[in-house]
Amino acid sequence: MSLTMTELQRMVKKYGVTRSGSRPEVARRLIAVVGHMMTLSDLKRVEDFLGIPPSKRYSGPRYRDVKNKKGQLVAIRRRM
Numbered sequence: 001m002s003l004t005m006t007e008l009q010r011m012v013k014k015y016g017v018t019r020s021g022s023r024p025e026v027a028r029r030l031i032a033v034v035g036h037m038m039t040l041s042d043l044k045r046v047e048d049f050l051g052i053p054p055s056k057r058y059s060g061p062r063y064r065d066v067k068n069k070k071g072q073l074v075a076i077r078r079r080m
Contacts, residue, residue: 003027003049011042024050031058 008026012019015034027046035058
């Protein structure tokens with residue numbers, strides 16, 4: 001699957017990651033820095049672009065924009 005630089009730059013702006021480098025470098029940086037906070041659709045697109053095998057894909061806790069009483073993000077498990 002191909003990911004254009006425009007789409008990567010949209011994700012970079014959305015998640016606040018540095019956008020310098022080639023497309024694979026930017027995609028790897030997105031996964032490394034904010035993989036746990038990316039939407040499932042963005043995460044799958046980047047993983048498909050990088051050719052990450054299914055056994056190595058991110059499967060840790062997912063975060064969403066729901067905050068507890070202390071104002072912290074709540075970790076939830078979602079199936080991928």
